[in-house]
Amino acid sequence: MRIGVLTGGGDCPGLNAVIRAVVRKGVGTYGHEFVGFRDGWKGPLEGITRPLGIPEVRGILPRGGTILGSSRTNPFKIEGGVERIKQNLADMGVDALVAIGGEDTLGVATKLTELGVNVVGVPKTIDNDLGATDFTFGFDTAVNIAMEAIDRLHTTAESHHRTVVVEVMGRHAGWIALHAGLAGGANVILLPEQKFDLDKVVEHVETRFQTNYSPIIVISEGAMPTDGDMITLNGELDAFGHVRLGGIGNWLADQLEKRTGKEARAVVLGHTQRGGTPTAFDRVLATRFGLHAIDAVHEGDFGKMVALRSTEIVRVPLADATRELKTVPPHRYAEAEAFFG
Numbered sequence: 421m422r423i424g425v426l427t428g429g430g431d432c433p434g435l436n437a438v439i440r441a442v443v444r445k446g447v448g449t450y451g452h453e454f455v456g457f458r459d460g461w462k463g464p465l466e467g468i469t470r471p472l473g474i475p476e477v478r479g480i481l482p483r484g485g486t487i488l489g490s491s492r493t494n495p496f497k498i499e500g501g502v503e504r505i506k507q508n509l510a511d512m513g514v515d516a517l518v519a520i521g522g523e524d525t526l527g528v529a530t531k532l533t534e535l536g537v538n539v540v541g542v543p544k545t546i547d548n549d550l551g552a553t554d555f556t557f558g559f560d561t562a563v564n565i566a567m568e569a570i571d572r573l574h575t576t577a578e579s580h581h582r583t584v585v586v587e588v589m590g591r592h593a594g595w596i597a598l599h600a601g602l603a604g605g606a607n608v609i610l611l612p613e614q615k616f617d618l619d620k621v622v623e624h625v626e627t628r629f630q631t632n633y634s635p636i637i638v639i640s641e642g643a644m645p646t647d648g649d650m651i652t653l654n655g656e657l658d659a660f661g662h663v664r665l666g667g668i669g670n671w672l673a674d675q676l677e678k679r680t681g682k683e684a685r686a687v688v689l690g691h692t693q694r695g696g697t698p699t700a701f702d703r704v705l706a707t708r709f710g711l712h713a714i715d716a717v718h719e720g721d722f723g724k725m726v727a728l729r730s731t732e733i734v735r736v737p738l739a740d741a742t743r744e745l746k747t748v749p750p751h752r753y754a755e756a757e758a759f760f761g
């Protein structure tokens with residue numbers, strides 16, 4: 421079989437580990453041939469490829485990013501996009517695709533499957549918000565990066581008797597904030613799932629100063645105050661209709677400085693959370709996803725996505741990938757509240 425591989429959406433530590441596993445087992449065990457499509461759905465849409473064999477995947481396991489490049493191209497938003505993809509795949513003799521991506525990339529994969537394209541999906545997102553899988557790779561790395569940053573911010577905050585607000589990624593799901601905040605000993609954690617009461621946050625900050633410690637607040641980029649909305653960088657939408665979030669950390673630091681009379685600083689971790697080498701957990705999960713994805717392709721089990729259920733990798737319908745956004749349940753947030761203030 422000749423198999424195309426692509427990575428779409430925001431990059432994520434572990435993408436290269438998936439690509440390597442797919443190719444190593446695909447060539448070594450099954451004798452398939454591969455073609456790398458560049459920059460997500462833009463690759464098959466415009467017929468942009470790169471060679472993808474064993475030599476190309478050597479040494480990429482620990483590397484962040486993706487050797488294939490990524491984009492947020494949506495072929496369903498482009499006139500004749502789907503037909504062009506089908507034609508390009510036919511012209512190149514590509515029998516099947518492995519699409520590695522999040523909600524948007526897998527959403528396109530689901531629709532293409534319904535239109536007769538052979539696709540197997542691999543879930544990816546540092547936000548860990550895909551309902552069909554217990555964990556996505558990249559999440560553990562992002563949490564560790566944020567935790568290390570929080571550890572460092574504790575000492576500088578103490579030295580200057582300041583509040584530090586740490587803004588982490590998480591559009592609709594606060595998993596990164598919850599886990600990094602718990603692991604880093606944050607005094608308040610604020611998530612998109614639950615609007616926050618600014619007066620309560622001020623109270624926690626003041627209690628913390630009274631006990632001679634400096635408060636660290638971890639906040640998801642998508643968190644909102646009770647009477648406010650998500651803060652966006654500009655009004656522009658990407659091809660999947662997402663706005664660019666950012667700014668809630670600075671807004672909160674400003675409010676806290678005014679209300680407590682103590683200096684406050686905001687640190688926006690941004691894309692640092694997505695860059696660089698994956699943790700061991702993410703390398704192993706990504707590798708297992710890759711191995712199981714190529715098994716599915718080899719068996720002709722298309723329209724499926726690999727997923728982690730407990731400790732096992734299973735196959736679920738691709739449509740399940742986008743069916744349910746996995747948000748932080750109230751009882752998980754309640755656990756963290758024991759440490760607030």
Ligand code: F6P
Pocket residue numbers: 430431522545546547589590591641665694
């Ligand atoms: O989807 C993952 C994510 O990290 C979100 O948390 C964040 O809002 C988004 O990507 C930002 O990505 P970019 O700047 O690449 O558009």
